[in-house]
Amino acid sequence: MAALQYDVLIIGSGASGGMAAHTLTKLGLNCVMLDAGPQVDFQKDRVLKAVYDLPYRGFGKPGRLPHVLQANEFNANQWVDEQQVPYTHDPKEPYNWVRVRMIGGKSNFWARMSFRLSDYEFKGKDYDGFGENWPISHADLAPYYSQVEPIFRVTGRKEGLAQLPDGNFIEDNSPDSPAVQKFAAAGKAVGMTVTKMRRAAGSGQLASSFNLLLPDAMATGKLTLVTNAVVREITIDKNSGKVNGAHFHDRHSGRELHVNARAVVLGASCLESTRVLLNSGIANSSGVLGHYLHDQFYISNSVVAILPEARDGKGGRGFGGGGYIPRFRNLAKSEKHNFLRGYAFDFNTAGTPDAKYFGAWGEELQKTLESVRGAAFSATAMGEVLPRYENHVSIDKNVVDAWGIPVLNFQCRYGENEFNMAKDAVDTLAEVCHGAGWEVLHKNPKMFPPGYSIHELGTCRMGDNPKTSVLNQWNQSHDIKNLFVVDGSSFVTGGSQNPTMTILSLSMRASEYLAGQMRAGNV
Amino acid sequence: MKRRRFFQTLAAVPAAGALVAQQEQRPAATPPGPAASTELPKLDTAPADAAAEMVPHFFDAPQFAALRKLSDILQPSLNGVPGALDAKAPEFLDFLIGDSPADRKQLYRSGLDALNASAKAHFNKPFPELDATQAATVLAPLREPWTYDAPSDPLARFLRAAKQDIRTATANSREFNLAGAAGGGGRRFGAQSLYWLPLD
Numbered sequence: 001m002a003a004l005q006y007d008v009l010i011i012g013s014g015a016s017g018g019m020a021a022h023t024l025t026k027l028g029l030n031c032v033m034l035d036a037g038p039q040v041d042f043q044k045d046r047v048l049k050a051v052y053d054l055p056y057r058g059f060g061k062p063g064r065l066p067h068v069l070q071a072n073e074f075n076a077n078q079w080v081d082e083q084q085v086p087y088t089h090d091p092k093e094p095y096n097w098v099r100v101r102m103i104g105g106k107s108n109f110w111a112r113m114s115f116r117l118s119d120y121e122f123k124g125k126d127y128d129g130f131g132e133n134w135p136i137s138h139a140d141l142a143p144y145y146s147q148v149e150p151i152f153r154v155t156g157r158k159e160g161l162a163q164l165p166d167g168n169f170i171e172d173n174s175p176d177s178p179a180v181q182k183f184a185a186a187g188k189a190v191g192m193t194v195t196k197m198r199r200a201a202g203s204g205q206l207a208s209s210f211n212l213l214l215p216d217a218m219a220t221g222k223l224t225l226v227t228n229a230v231v232r233e234i235t236i237d238k239n240s241g242k243v244n245g246a247h248f249h250d251r252h253s254g255r256e257l258h259v260n261a262r263a264v265v266l267g268a269s270c271l272e273s274t275r276v277l278l279n280s281g282i283a284n285s286s287g288v289l290g291h292y293l294h295d296q297f298y299i300s301n302s303v304v305a306i307l308p309e310a311r312d313g314k315g316g317r318g319f320g321g322g323g324y325i326p327r328f329r330n331l332a333k334s335e336k337h338n339f340l341r342g343y344a345f346d347f348n349t350a351g352t353p354d355a356k357y358f359g360a361w362g363e364e365l366q367k368t369l370e371s372v373r374g375a376a377f378s379a380t381a382m383g384e385v386l387p388r389y390e391n392h393v394s395i396d397k398n399v400v401d402a403w404g405i406p407v408l409n410f411q412c413r414y415g416e417n418e419f420n421m422a423k424d425a426v427d428t429l430a431e432v433c434h435g436a437g438w439e440v441l442h443k444n445p446k447m448f449p450p451g452y453s454i455h456e457l458g459t460c461r462m463g464d465n466p467k468t469s470v471l472n473q474w475n476q477s478h479d480i481k482n483l484f485v486v487d488g489s490s491f492v493t494g495g496s497q498n499p500t501m502t503i504l505s506l507s508m509r510a511s512e513y514l515a516g517q518m519r520a521g522n523v
Numbered sequence: 524m525k526r527r528r529f530f531q532t533l534a535a536v537p538a539a540g541a542l543v544a545q546q547e548q549r550p551a552a553t554p555p556g557p558a559a560s561t562e563l564p565k566l567d568t569a570p571a572d573a574a575a576e577m578v579p580h581f582f583d584a585p586q587f588a589a590l591r592k593l594s595d596i597l598q599p600s601l602n603g604v605p606g607a608l609d610a611k612a613p614e615f616l617d618f619l620i621g622d623s624p625a626d627r628k629q630l631y632r633s634g635l636d637a638l639n640a641s642a643k644a645h646f647n648k649p650f651p652e653l654d655a656t657q658a659a660t661v662l663a664p665l666r667e668p669w670t671y672d673a674p675s676d677p678l679a680r681f682l683r684a685a686k687q688d689i690r691t692a693t694a695n696s697r698e699f700n701l702a703g704a705a706g707g708g709g710r711r712f713g714a715q716s717l718y719w720l721p722l723d
Contacts, residue, residue: 037722038722038723040722045719045720045722046717046718046719046720047717047718047720048715048716048717048718049715049716049717049718050697050700050714050715051695051700051714051715051716052695052696052697052699052700052714053570053697054718056619057615057619057691057692057695057696058691058695059619059688059691059692059695061622062619062622062623062624062627063623063624073718074716074717074718074719075719076719077719077720077721077722078719078722102722355686355687355690356669356683356686356687357668357669359665359666359667359668359669360665360666361596361597361598361662361665361686362596362597362598362599362601363599363601366601442668442669444670444671446671446672
């Protein structure tokens with residue numbers, strides 16, 4: 001019997017793979033999807049527990065997930081086991097690679113912050129001369145953003161900002177709280193704009209590929225979904241030079257299988273996709289595969305301040321609130337700072353500061369915490385990281401994962417631009433807090449290690465020049481026409497915005513193009 | 524086998540399903556006593572801590588005595604709310620730190636030694652024997668503003684970690700949370716959450 005052959009093999013079921021399946025099956029293509037993890041049941045695989053009933057009182061098993069700062073004892077099992085799928089780096093230059101292997105991938109757990117990139121990112125080189133422009137502009141991607149946003153039910157307030165294009169929102173025109181109004185007024189002095197958080201409301205508990213994309217794809221009858229399939233490498237037809245499927249291992253037994261397809265779409269997450277390509281030895285005639293790794297640097301609690309008007313419970317219900325401050329630095333070419341590009345903030349004005357910020361203990365500390373309960377401002381700074389050739393991943397042939405697949409080695413560090421930007425972000429935010437009459441309790445310009453934001457981007461970037469990029473503007477390999485990579489690895493620059501809406505839109509656009517090319521017989 | 528004999532044989536051998544049906548139709552002997560429940564029981568069980576005490580074994584006696592004193596100073600019982608000693612935070616930390624990577628073990632062991640040494644240097648007696656005013660002198664590094672990078676001084680670095688760990692070990696204890704519930708405050712926010720079972 002002849003082996004089954006699908007039209008398209010999709011590797012990965014998260015945001016990018018899910019959107020590829022959603023789009024390709026709707027256009028009539030017969031797809032098979034491999035995911036390295038299981039399908040989870042959000043009712044049966046999670047149980048309500050008291051923290052004191054956990055083996056480690058909520059601390060978690062020591063040393064289990066040293067790179068996943070987001071992990072706690074409740075959620076430890078949702079992340080990829082670092083012993084089962086290790087990676088290597090210089091101990092002095094850590095990279096926090098945070099991974100999820102289950103149907104829906106990281107889209108089951110993302111923060112749902114939903115932004116568009118602007119031409120300050122797509123055409124960044126035109127503004128400051130650094131790096132490369134994307135081969136597309138916001139106008140090219142806008143029709144896809146406008147289709148993705150309603151699927152994910154993105155809420156937001158339209159502002160007309162060039163650096164943060166408005167979307168096809170469920171509009172949120174609720175008034176800002178008194179605290180946010182005061183902060184926004186103070187922020188005008190440094191050019192800040194404060195807007196509502198733009199967020200995917202999703203459906204029910206989730207805004208995931210698992211509940212918003214894959215069910216529709218399955219309903220077409222054209223998607224075969226295979227769980228626990230750990231892909232080792234993409235295979236090549238020696239006669240045509242085109243990809244023709246992939247070798248994978250059953251997660252439980254290690255048994256090896258091969259699946260056949262006329263085209264392959266990689267959406268395994270930025271660095272897993274690049275790892276598959278590097279282990280396959282393909283799509284790298286440019287020599288830049290694995291390079292230009294970037295993300296957004298994050299500083300949680302970059303500034304913590306007390307609102308005197310809200311001390312001792314005076315603020316009351318509805319006084320505080322939160323919001324988003326989009327990039328405001330280097331929007332004009334005439335601006336001069338000691339860094340390129342810019343940063344954004346996500347803030348809240350109704351928190352209670354952590355006890356660590358107070359030089360007190362015992363009863364004194366308890367009284368202090370009672371006084372400031374619900375009266376604190378805090379903000380996470382999110383800065384653009386410049387994509388640089390030297391920040392890269394490669395295969396470490398000396399280390400393999402539980403299925404014998406060689407792992408990634410990371411060489412990545414933040415540079416002077418990021419350090420200067422972080423300092424400006426924190427100093428400027430503290431200045432605005434002072435301007436609002438708030439008491440700055442703490443400020444910190446120290447960035448988390450690269451990778452912490454879980455927004456790893458680049459390593460398989462797109463471009464018009466096959467000598468300096470891996471993919472063309474359609475997320476299609478320059479080298480192999482029936483190979484597409486649709487996740488964050490295709491980014492040329494990332495801006496300070498969370499990338500998920502852009503990943504989804506790029507995947508939809510690339511998938512429509514692939515379907516058209518297959519219909520035309522070009523792939 | 525002749526065709527007629529074949530069908531006679533078939534008729535003599537009941538199918539498996541028919542055999543089961545015959546068994547079910549046979550009247551069962553009635554056992555003595557009340558009728559047995561068809562549901563399996565779900566028994567109430569007790570957590571180990573409700574029936575037994577933790578056995579600390581990681582820290583030596585002077586270190587553990589210093590940890591108990593430090594726990595009581597940093598997180599005392601206030602207004603009827605259990606403190607660190609009520610929550611058995613020192614005993615739990617003896618377990619947790621003993622199960623931790625080497626650098627964390629070293630931080631605690633050398634930190635507790637430094638705490639006792641500082642007390643002896645200032646007041647010529649170990650930390651557990653200090654009064655509140657004397658202890659405050661030794662704990663002065665905790666008055667320094669918090670910074671992202673840990674302090675370079677080993678005692679200051681230890682005290683910062685211990686303050687956080689003692690608070691968490693107390694706030695996440697059964698004693699602390701059940702006392703809150705018994706006092707009418709309900710369960711503390713965050714004390715319960717959805718726990719991900721290991722993925723199959």
